[in-house]
Amino acid sequence: MPRYFFHIDDGAHLPDHEGHDLPSLKAAQAEALRSAGSILRDADHLIFDLASSWQMAVTDESHRLLFTLRFNADVPSGSIIFRPT
Numbered sequence: 001m002p003r004y005f006f007h008i009d010d011g012a013h014l015p016d017h018e019g020h021d022l023p024s025l026k027a028a029q030a031e032a033l034r035s036a037g038s039i040l041r042d043a044d045h046l047i048f049d050l051a052s053s054w055q056m057a058v059t060d061e062s063h064r065l066l067f068t069l070r071f072n073a074d075v076p077s078g079s080i081i082f083r084p085t
Contacts, residue, residue: 003022028037048073
């Protein structure tokens, strides 16, 4: 079974040295979304308070980048009107 690694970078690089054995790339994508959701829930609005960003890079056993999830919150410093086009 392939092993996938879920590396976090939020200004500090947090490498995943253990990884997860998962049956497929689709399973790795589902795990990445589950893990990211858990991180966002645990942050409890911290991403908004800091107007920060972070990303999760998922690699295989050969350290080949498979995909990256990026998260950020942009909080305007003043009043902005949003008009969808």
